[in-house]
Amino acid sequence: MSAARPRLLYVTDLAYPARGRRYCDEDIGLTARLRDSFDLALCHPRDAAALMTGFDAVVVRNSGPVLHHREAYEEFRERAAALGTRVYNPPHGRGDMAGKQYLLDLTAEGRPVIPTVDRPEDLPLLPAAELYAVKPKAGADSIGLRFVPYAELAELAGLAADGGLLVQPRVDFAYEVSFYFVDDDLQYALYAPDPGRRWVLEPYEPTPADLDFARGFIDWNTLDHGIQRVDACRTRGGALLLVELEDLNPYLSLDRVPDEVRERFAARLTRSLHAFLEA
Incomplete structure (x- = not known):
């Protein structure tokens, strides 16, 4: 980390048309608060790999579903690893940043999760339901989600072939x-x-x-x-x-919480980023 104020590259897609959410408002407000403690620049996720040098860390925020820029995301991860650039959140998470496999893993572990399978032979393990949710394992933001009756599940293209679809009972x-x-x-x-x-x-x-x-x-x-x-x-x-x-x-x-909660969140995030840079 540099001796001066830490420099952050903040990755966001301000123009992404998220349903029911305004990425731009949230990230404009949060970065305004973070500028009290950091030198900060914003960039689109497609530009992050090219711009990350010269920053102490890259903060990935409302960057939109990775499936819309998969190649750019993979290039970013590879370049960050090669340069030793710190990425926040760290890229070794086991949740959505690694895909939807965790839903299968947690189901197998008996954790309190909506039961999830990805193979036709495991369909009988699901509890009975009127409809079943079927979605791409690499999906996000409800892209590709559909609901079908049990009789149609085994016929879905991709499920039998490569486990590319996840199936859950509609709860x-x-x-x-x-x-x-x-x-x-x-x-x-x-x-x-x-x-x-x-x-x-x-x-x-x-x-x-x-x-x-x-x-x-x-x-x-x-x-x-x-x-x-x-x-x-x-x-x-x-x-x-x-x-x-x-x-x-x-x-x-953050637009749904009181001002004092929003301020507390920004302060806690600031402390987390400082600790992350000093680790």
Whole structure:
């Protein structure tokens, strides 16, 4: 790290048309706060590999689904590894940054996750449901998601051939809830009381059991530094099931929290980045 103020390259796609979210507003606000402690420049994910030299770290934030710029992302990771450039979040996460394999691994471990399979011979292991969610293992942001009855599952192209699709029962849930962490510290939680409006979020006060649930996945992921979002659904029976462990570029919905929570988050992120650079 340089002797002067740390220099950060902040990767974001300000123009990405995310449904129900405004990447540009969130990252403009957060970078304005981070500039109190860092020299900072923003760039598009396609430019990160070419621009990363001269910075103490690269912070990957609202960069959009990797599948839209897969080659640029792989070039970025390879170049960062070759140059020894620090990347935040660190690229060894076991959640979404490594694909959806973790849903299969967690299912096999018996963790509280929506049951997930990727082979026709494992379909009988899924609980009965009226419909089943089918999505690409390399997908994101609900791209390619569809719901089909059980009778159509084995006929889907790609499932039998190479395990390129994931299958889950469609869960009848009361609401979705997200837990937002910096390092291993919970910052806040939000939930969507209307299951049909995923990004219309309200503050949520987690119970001790909720915290144990979320922290279990943070501990499983073994990231010492970084921003993580644990997404879950509350079943009609009251249980929480993991939907997604987002550890690459989780949208933070900072516009949905009070000013003091937003400030606390920015301060905690600043401390995390300093500790990451000094490690």
